[in-house]
Amino acid sequence: MASSWVTITHAAVAMALLLMQFGFPARSKPVSTDPNNCLNLMPELKCCQDRSPKKIVDFKLQPQSSPLRVRRPAHALDTEEAQKYERATALMRALPDNHPWNFVQQANTHCAYCSGSHRQLGLNISFEIHGSWHFFTWHRAYLYFYERILGKLINDTSFALPFWNWDDPSGMSIPPIYRDNSSSLSNPTRYLIGLKFIDLGGCEGNNTVESLPMQRQCNLQVMHRQFIAGFNSSSLFYGSPYRAGDNSFPGGGAIESSPHSSVHQFTSSDMSIVTRAARDPIFFAHHANIDRLWAIWESIPGNGSKVFNDKDFLEASFLFWDENMQLVRIMVRDVIDTRKLGYVYEQVPLPWMNLKTVVEEVGSEGVAVAMGEDDSWKGEVKFPLVLSSQVSVHVGRKVGAKGEKLVVSDIELDGRDHVWFKVYVGRVGGGRVEAGCFIHMERRANERINMATKLQIGITQFIEEIGADGDDWVVVTLVPTVGRNKVTVGGVSIV
Numbered sequence: 374m375a376s377s378w379v380t381i382t383h384a385a386v387a388m389a390l391l392l393m394q395f396g397f398p399a400r401s402k403p404v405s406t407d408p409n410n411c412l413n414l415m416p417e418l419k420c421c422q423d424r425s426p427k428k429i430v431d432f433k434l435q436p437q438s439s440p441l442r443v444r445r446p447a448h449a450l451d452t453e454e455a456q457k458y459e460r461a462t463a464l465m466r467a468l469p470d471n472h473p474w475n476f477v478q479q480a481n482t483h484c485a486y487c488s489g490s491h492r493q494l495g496l497n498i499s500f501e502i503h504g505s506w507h508f509f510t511w512h513r514a515y516l517y518f519y520e521r522i523l524g525k526l527i528n529d530t531s532f533a534l535p536f537w538n539w540d541d542p543s544g545m546s547i548p549p550i551y552r553d554n555s556s557s558l559s560n561p562t563r564y565l566i567g568l569k570f571i572d573l574g575g576c577e578g579n580n581t582v583e584s585l586p587m588q589r590q591c592n593l594q595v596m597h598r599q600f601i602a603g604f605n606s607s608s609l610f611y612g613s614p615y616r617a618g619d620n621s622f623p624g625g626g627a628i629e630s631s632p633h634s635s636v637h638q639f640t641s642s643d644m645s646i647v648t649r650a651a652r653d654p655i656f657f658a659h660h661a662n663i664d665r666l667w668a669i670w671e672s673i674p675g676n677g678s679k680v681f682n683d684k685d686f687l688e689a690s691f692l693f694w695d696e697n698m699q700l701v702r703i704m705v706r707d708v709i710d711t712r713k714l715g716y717v718y719e720q721v722p723l724p725w726m727n728l729k730t731v732v733e734e735v736g737s738e739g740v741a742v743a744m745g746e747d748d749s750w751k752g753e754v755k756f757p758l759v760l761s762s763q764v765s766v767h768v769g770r771k772v773g774a775k776g777e778k779l780v781v782s783d784i785e786l787d788g789r790d791h792v793w794f795k796v797y798v799g800r801v802g803g804g805r806v807e808a809g810c811f812i813h814m815e816r817r818a819n820e821r822i823n824m825a826t827k828l829q830i831g832i833t834q835f836i837e838e839i840g841a842d843g844d845d846w847v848v849v850t851l852v853p854t855v856g857r858n859k860v861t862v863g864g865v866s867i868v
């Protein structure tokens with residue numbers, strides 16, 4: 374008896390040691406959509422689909438029988454391509470109001486996933502597809518079905534959505550196909566400046582003939598910066614994990630704030646309000662470009678995504694009506710390769726990829742406050758703080774640390790508000806670079822949306838560029854540009 378007790382105890386201790394070493398086996402909890410629980414929270418914006426399905430089928434990748442669809446830059450479509458797209462969208466708009474393919478019903482699919490309407494299966498909490506690692510994946514699946522429905526409507530299995538190539542100077546304005554007010558692709562309420570220039574993040578100038586080249590160059594800098602900020606790190610590029618039971622907005626990835634949200638804002642009108650955004654047909658070209666940037670990021674050597682090892686990422690699932698009028702449950706694992714989904718992007722130049730970051734030197738306009746040995750030295754700024762004006766704080770770092778991340782934590786706001794602040798990293802007494810920004814887009818809701826999130830930026834390359842590799846401290850400056858006083862920041866740290 375005594376010896377078997379000893380054996381059991383030994384076994385238990387050995388198991389406990391193993392678990393301590395390798396961690397407890399994780400409970401799998403991918404987020405999935407509850408098909409029977411969708412709440413129309415706003416009377417003026419009913420986002421749940423009108424039609425309930427008889428059954429839901431699991432998505433299966435189709436064997437490639439037809440050639441790959443090739444998504445081309447919207448500004449470069451030929452007349453035939455443009456007419457096809459225009460006609461398909463017109464047919465979509467003409468469908469009965471409650472048809473799942475109807476243009477507004479399709480737009481509502483996006484709304485239902487960003488308004489608290491869709492609920493997580495079995496949990497009755499919001500399923501939100503922004504501000505986490507599902508930003509890219511959900512939108513890829515959404516565009517996939519949207520494209521195939523359009524193709525079906527015009528009986529063309531090669532039909533491909535265009536992408537809005539705003540990361541190249543040739544595409545930095547509203548593409549011509551979206552401008553004609555008699556077209557099914559137009560939205561006459563858009564901000565007219567977009568006809569000249571589209572701002573990827575703080576680059577709007579006079580929009581004069583003289584200023585436009587500089588504005589375009591500024592846009593390329595934004596592209597370069599946002600890619601660096603998420604470079605070579607899955608968690609920074611994709612955003613924070615979002616598992617079943619998690620609150621919305623754990624933290625968006627490198628390009629969700631900018632250029633994604635900045636382009637939404639600048640396009641204005643429906644596009645600037647998350648819950649209405651897909652009512653502007655340009656939404657789909659905008660998100661095709663976001664999707665393309667994801668594909669580009671994945672193709673960069675060394676960027677192999679660590680998130681692909683996480684079952685909670687791969688097994689998350691969404692619901693969409695497909696081109697056969699089935700409600701389909703699609704998993705993230707099905708959307709990580711565009712070729713398997715039957716499409717590719719036309720290769721076009723990436724003029725932002727190898728730029729050099731602009732370092733603003735002391736004395737440049739607006740820099741002096743940030744760089745001086747001002748009152749905020751070493752913790753004199755008290756967090757949490759309401760971001761009412763520019764604030765600089767000295768943040769400690771470990772010299773020689775690999776993969777440094779700047780974390781702006783406990784960002785709190787009412788999710789209905791539009792908020793934008795920029796983040797600079799500077800050398801004490803030296804130059805600074807804009808390292809990133811936080812942009813939250815307005816959304817409609819009857820009640821306050823209590824939102825708590827964080828911003829993470831990869832800063833290794835920025836630290837090198839300002840020459841602060843050997844410094845124990847850097848100056849981080851937060852500059853609110855929209856929604857002053859509407860956002861609270863809990864802290865700033867480098868990890």
Ligand SMILES: [Cu+2]
Pocket residue numbers: 633637650660
């Ligand atoms: Cu979007």
